[in-house]
Amino acid sequence: MQRYFLKQTKIIDGGFELSSEVAHHFVTVMRAQVGDLAEFVLDDGVEVVAQLIKVDGKRAWVQVDHEITTSSELPVNVTLACGVPKGEKAQLIVQKATELGVDKIIFFEAERSISRWHSDRRQKKIEKLVKVARGAAEQSHRTVIPQIVYQTDLLQAVNEAAAEHQIVAWEESAKQGEQSNLSRVFHQMQNGDTLLAVIGPEGGLTEDEIKRLTDRDVIPAGLGPRILRTETAPLYLLAAISYYFELEK
């Protein structure tokens, strides 16, 4: 079933009018007929299944069928801080991390980041990524659209996250056969806790960046013995979190 996020919408007398954007997609693109159902996430996080009851030109109204009470959100809050990657990889990270349940993605300028988002184009890039996140959140039936943030500095990214648990994915850690830090952090976490995971760009983080992070109590953790690309590491981490907190625990 199609899912839509609706801003500034409240249920009045058991129904609501769709925003023009959502009305266009549901009625014109998806060719919904009166009687058809879709899922809607309203401003306050309320999720409902509602039925199309009236179309008038470009306007459309639905009536609530029932509220959705099962949650599709991860039981822990995950913030990714990713060194700015090359090309279209930021989009891939945002799309896949959203599907996998991330709460917030901070892109930061790492020492080895080849790309920088210059301040005049930054807002446009973020807006495009927010759109990708929104589409992925609708597609994966989430309640939350992840936030996308840009920081020029690594430690500002760490501050921005303000997380109770902090790890950095570190290739050298994996190479040296370290394989218990990730699991140790998971075991310490409670439902509702916030985890920050820092991930380097192509070429990884520098020794100096790792030191600045460990000085701030960010724990280096290997993600298995294979070397993962910069866009694969966040997906590995989120899938491991989902498995541990949603399926294994």
Added chain:
Amino acid sequence: MQRYFLKQTKIIDGGFELSSEVAHHFVTVMRAQVGDLAEFVLDDGVEVVAQLIKVDGKRAWVQVDHEITTSSELPVNVTLACGVPKGEKAQLIVQKATELGVDKIIFFEAERSISRWHSDRRQKKIEKLVKVARGAAEQSHRTVIPQIVYQTDLLQAVNEAAAEHQIVAWEESAKQGEQSNLSRVFHQMQNGDTLLAVIGPEGGLTEDEIKRLTDRDVIPAGLGPRILRTETAPLYLLAAISYYFELEK
């Protein structure tokens, strides 16, 4: 360090000549100088670090520095059977699944597969994917290049895998809140065991396909409460396997 796979190469007197393809990449593309090191995986799975000792025109020789004894392979063997996806998604699946440790990927014609690989173009498609797998195996420092296979039929794909443990990722299973089958299968598995994971194309598997699979003792398993795209599901599964078998156990 760069890693290369070398076919039909044996160590003689502590060294070997590089194939023309590898010599070209190492010496011309990567501009290696005499004395520079790289990793080489030989036919019999032996992995060594070796030093460039001589270049003569397009030919190049290396001397073994030391053998690599730590393994980067998953302790269990995973075969994916993926319903043929649209467009370039097969490449994304092959690249990412290789990084995450897959052994074999079977693409099969699912009822809802929009693409089919016609028999005259099939070999070319597979060769291209083998190249992607080889590149990803080198990049992620694996010992094995995953096999890529095409099957027109779902049950032929299951037979081809001949696995001890069999699951099918099923969206409805996730929607109904089932969340223990994947973990139950993992707990039953021993190191060295083979797992087949069937994953539907865009639009998922049909009820009939699920029935044909469960009749063959393939267990439906949810991959968490969010709806994953066809190319995201295999990555979720492999990351969960790596976490469980390499980091958690």
